[in-house]
Amino acid sequence: MSPIVEAVPNFSEGRRPEVVQAIVAALSSVEGARVIDYSSDADHNRSVVTLVGAPAAVSEALFQGIARAAALIDMTRQQGEHPRIGATDVVPFVPIREITMAECVALARALAQRVSAELGIPTYLYYEAAARPDRQVLANIRKGEYEGLKAELEAGNPDRLPDFGPARLGSAGATVIGARPPLIAYNLYLTTGDVEIAKAIAKAVRHSTGGMRYLQAMGVLVEGRAQVSMNFLDYTRTPLHRVTELVRREAERYGVGIQSAELIGLIPEQALIDAAQWYLQLDNLTPHSILDWHLR
Amino acid sequence: MSPIVEAVPNFSEGRRPEVVQAIVAALSSVEGARVIDYSSDADHNRSVVTLVGAPAAVSEALFQGIARAAALIDMTRQQGEHPRIGATDVVPFVPIREITMAECVALARALAQRVSAELGIPTYLYYEAAARPDRQVLANIRKGEYEGLKAELEAGNPDRLPDFGPARLGSAGATVIGARPPLIAYNLYLTTGDVEIAKAIAKAVRHSTGGMRYLQAMGVLVEGRAQVSMNFLDYTRTPLHRVTELVRREAERYGVGIQSAELIGLIPEQALIDAAQWYLQLDNLTPHSILDWHLR
Numbered sequence: 001m002s003p004i005v006e007a008v009p010n011f012s013e014g015r016r017p018e019v020v021q022a023i024v025a026a027l028s029s030v031e032g033a034r035v036i037d038y039s040s041d042a043d044h045n046r047s048v049v050t051l052v053g054a055p056a057a058v059s060e061a062l063f064q065g066i067a068r069a070a071a072l073i074d075m076t077r078q079q080g081e082h083p084r085i086g087a088t089d090v091v092p093f094v095p096i097r098e099i100t101m102a103e104c105v106a107l108a109r110a111l112a113q114r115v116s117a118e119l120g121i122p123t124y125l126y127y128e129a130a131a132r133p134d135r136q137v138l139a140n141i142r143k144g145e146y147e148g149l150k151a152e153l154e155a156g157n158p159d160r161l162p163d164f165g166p167a168r169l170g171s172a173g174a175t176v177i178g179a180r181p182p183l184i185a186y187n188l189y190l191t192t193g194d195v196e197i198a199k200a201i202a203k204a205v206r207h208s209t210g211g212m213r214y215l216q217a218m219g220v221l222v223e224g225r226a227q228v229s230m231n232f233l234d235y236t237r238t239p240l241h242r243v244t245e246l247v248r249r250e251a252e253r254y255g256v257g258i259q260s261a262e263l264i265g266l267i268p269e270q271a272l273i274d275a276a277q278w279y280l281q282l283d284n285l286t287p288h289s290i291l292d293w294h295l296r
Numbered sequence: 297m298s299p300i301v302e303a304v305p306n307f308s309e310g311r312r313p314e315v316v317q318a319i320v321a322a323l324s325s326v327e328g329a330r331v332i333d334y335s336s337d338a339d340h341n342r343s344v345v346t347l348v349g350a351p352a353a354v355s356e357a358l359f360q361g362i363a364r365a366a367a368l369i370d371m372t373r374q375q376g377e378h379p380r381i382g383a384t385d386v387v388p389f390v391p392i393r394e395i396t397m398a399e400c401v402a403l404a405r406a407l408a409q410r411v412s413a414e415l416g417i418p419t420y421l422y423y424e425a426a427a428r429p430d431r432q433v434l435a436n437i438r439k440g441e442y443e444g445l446k447a448e449l450e451a452g453n454p455d456r457l458p459d460f461g462p463a464r465l466g467s468a469g470a471t472v473i474g475a476r477p478p479l480i481a482y483n484l485y486l487t488t489g490d491v492e493i494a495k496a497i498a499k500a501v502r503h504s505t506g507g508m509r510y511l512q513a514m515g516v517l518v519e520g521r522a523q524v525s526m527n528f529l530d531y532t533r534t535p536l537h538r539v540t541e542l543v544r545r546e547a548e549r550y551g552v553g554i555q556s557a558e559l560i561g562l563i564p565e566q567a568l569i570d571a572a573q574w575y576l577q578l579d580n581l582t583p584h585s586i587l588d589w590h591l592r
Contacts, residue, residue, distance in 0.1 A: 004591060036590040052591060096591070182587070188577075244576055261577045269588040272572035272581075273565070279575040280540055281484075281557045285568075291478070292565040294332040295300060295348060295392070296592070 005055045005104060006094040006182070007062055011047045011069050012084045012173075014040040019072045020047045026068035032057030037266060045080025046089070050266060055099065059111050062091060066115055070172035075146045083139075085146045086173030090138060092127065093179045104179035105129045112177040116165025119172070122153075123164045126178035131163050138176060146173050184232040184271060185264035186240060188247050189225050192256040198226035201250045205243060206230075212246070214238035225259070235268070241275040301351045301400060302390040302478070303358055304561075307343045307365050308380045308469075310336040315368045316343045322364035328353030333562060341376025342385070346562060351395065355407050358387060362411055366468035371442045379435075381442045382469030386434060388423065389475045400475035401425045408473040412461025415468070418449075419460045422474035427459050434472060442469050480528040480567060481560035482536060484543050485521050488552040494522035497546045501539060502526075508542070510534035521555070531564070537571040 009027070013019045020040050028035050033053035040047040049065070051058060066088040073087035091111070093104040105128050112123035130136040144152065150169040152160045161167055162174060190198055198219030203209045205228075206217035214234035220227050228247055232238060248258050277285045287293045305323070309315045316336050324331045329349035336343040345361070347354060362384040369383035387407070389400040401424050408419035426432040440448065446465040448456045457463055458470060486494055494515030499505045501524075502513035510530035516523050524543055528534060544554050573581045583589045 006587070034590075036587075052587075096587070240576060258577055260579045262580050263578065263585050266587040266590070267585055269565075269569070269586050272576075272586070273568050275572040275576055276568035280536060280568075280571055281554055282559065283556045284558050289559050289563055290565050290568070291302070291332075291348075291392070291562040294330075294562070 001098050003055055003099040003103075004052055004097040005058050005099055005107065006050065006052045006096050007058050007091060008048060008050050008094065008183075009062060009065060009091045010089045011049070011065075011073065012045060012075065012078050012080065012082075012087055012089050013069070013073050014044055014046045014080065015042050022072060023047070023065050023068050024049060027051055027061050027065035029064055030057050030061040033061035039265075041082075043080070044082035045078065046082045046084070048265070052096065055103070055107055058093075059107055062111060063114060063118075066091070066121070066175060067119055070119055070121060074171045075169070075173040076171055078146070083142050083145050084173070085142050085149050085169075086121070086175045088172075088175045089142075090126070090176040091178070092183075093129075093177075094182050095179075096182070101128055101179060101181070108177045108179045112175075113164050115175060115177070116162070120166060120170065121172050122162035122166055122169065122174040124174060124176045125163045126176050127180040129178040135163075141176050149174060181234045181236075182268050184235050184240065184267050186230050186232060186267075187222075187262050187264065188228045188230070188244065189222070189259045189262070190228065190251055190256050191259045192226050192254075193221070193224050194256075195219055195221040195226045197251070197254045197256060198228050200254070201228050201247055202230075204250050205246050212238045212243060215243060226256075232271075235271045235274070239274055239278070240271055241278045297394050299351055299395040299399075300348055300393040301354050301395055301403065302346065302348045302392050303354050303387060304344060304346050304390065304479075305358060305361060305387045306385045307345070307361075307369070308341065308371065308374050308376065308378075308383055308385050309365070309369050310341045310343050310376065311338050318368060319343070319361050319364050320345060323347055323357050323361035325360055326353050326357040329357035335561075337378075339376070340378035341374065342378045342380070344561070348392065351399070351403055354389075355403055358407060359410060359414075362387070362417070362471060363415055366415055366417060370467045371465070371469040372467055374442070379438050379441050380469070381438050381445050381465075382417070382471045384468075384471045385438075386422070386472040387474075388479075389425075389473075390478050391475075392478070397424055397475060397477070404473045404475045408471075409460050411471060411473070412458070416462060416466065417468050418458035418462055418465065418470040420470060420472045421459045422472050423476040425474040431459075437472050445470060477530045477532070478564050480531050480536065480563050482526050482528060482563075483518075483558050483560065484524045484526070484540065485518070485555045485558070486524065486547055486552050487555045488522050488550075489517070489520050490552075491515055491517040491522045493547070493550045493552060494524050496550070497524050497543055498526075500546050501542050508534045508539060511539060522552075528567075531567045531570070535570055535574070536567055537574045
């Protein structure tokens with residue numbers, strides 16, 4: 001087995017399919033790196049791409065994609081609902097197989113340096129790759145968005161200086177690069193149209209307001225149905241099954257149940273196996289118990 | 297992807313490790329077939345081996361293993377708790393990947409013919425490969441065990457004639473060969489030492505006494521704890537999660553719960569993913585949702 005890294009670059013373009021396709025083509029142009037999923041949202045004016053492969057190949061593919069996005073997206077004219085500071089807005093590396101988080105941090109730093117040196121784009125390091133504690137949190141780096149960051153850099157605010165590259169924003173803006181564990185986007189639909197119940201449950205279960213440590217959550221209304229929309233930042237420590245049962249219990253408090261669940265994007269298979277093991281109470285389950293493990 | 301078949305031969309030897317190892321060595325002697333698991337039980341005087349690989353290679357490896365078992369196990373002297381009629385007692389082929397049940401039936405018939413022709417061992421076809429409806433059920437073929445079958449054949453009972461080979465049993469006995477879906481051996485330990493509760497639950501949930509169609513179950517006492525011991529004959533139609541919850545509900549009826557579950561042998565990964573999907577209510581889960589699927 002050779003090392004496999006995942007990267008999930010976010011681009012500030014979700015309305016012009018030909019631009020998205022050009023960026024995906026650039027991300028697909030390197031032998032050894034493969035785009036396995038991408039989706040665009042017009043309201044957010046944003047696209048999210050998932051690529052996987054050998055670490056050096058993925059880094060090279062990301063560089064090509066970032067260069068293409070810088071050439072095709074003009075942040076001085078870009079508008080959309082989603083917060084953003086750059087054409088390539090954020091690029092997390094994710095360890096998948098035979099690679100450590102520390103190695104992903106090194107990949108993030110090297111790419112951030114190269115992007116600033118060769119493309120003249122200011123870069124910020126975030127999450128596990130952050131060089132300052134406050135930059136572990138993406139929202140802190142993106143505060144004020146493109147326009148606000150541009151103004152603060154022009155005003156010479158030292159607190160907003162990039163980790164690499166020039167202290168001014170061009171039409172490509174700035175790019176945040178880092179490393180994080182696999183993230184799972186998982187939503188629970190409730191048997192009610194009352195979004196206040198979803199909001200109350202989200203507040204009860206998420207980390208920021210006293211809930212589970214590696215969980216972000218918000219209550220939203222989707223096609224007339226209340227939904228608890230969640231990001232699992234580390235499913236090995238805050239697992240899907242425990243949160244699902246916690247949400248179920250909170251929902252019961254309001255006399256409602258869980259109608260269904262949905263994934264946005266991809267899920268590591270281990271997260272599903274962990275859930276099966278927990279619900280079935282299979283204490284002695286190991287990879288060796290799984291037939292398919294022996295076939296690979 | 298090339299076709300992969302699994303075979304799970306059962307041998308009537310579980311006390312002499314050197315004999316078991318010699319049989320496993322024979323099963324491992326063919327390029328393209330691989331032994332991935334085996335275990336022996338001294339009380340049952342029986343060993344179960346799991347091998348996987350290309351269909352032709354697995355068939356050849358089975359033939360080598362059957363020949364070795366015939367040379368090393370003398371059924372006229374063999375004793376043990378488990379019902380048996382031959383040195384190699386039963387050999388199911390199981391479709392795993394890129395192979396149909398019909399192809400597994402053809403493999404079973406070809407092997408049964410070869411074993412009888414080249415080794416002089418009478419062979420019976422069972423389950424999906426059965427040539428007569430009553431031989432779909434293994435217990436019907438094995439009725440009376442080695443001694444009883446030998447006597448009936450000597451008495452000329454036409455109902456017990458083998459599908460292939462001579463109508464008499466030598467020291468290697470007879471071998472049952474067939475094809476079946478993947479079988480999962482899954483046990484639930486109850487929070488009680490009262491085996492009568494496990495027996496009542498087994499009776500409630502198993503097919504033979506009115507329960508779930510593809511389920512065998514019995515209640516046993518294991519190290520002082522009541523256990524519902526089960527075989528899932530087709531987990532796609534009678535799944536683990538549904539039966540687990542059914543057993544839980546029956547157990548509640550007696551005021552007890554499920555303490556833990558255990559697997560004997562291997563489980564197809566899909567059975568675990570099915571359970572996770574059901575418990576998490578992930579209606580939209582597909583193989584494409586699973587990151588690892590894209591990495592293979």
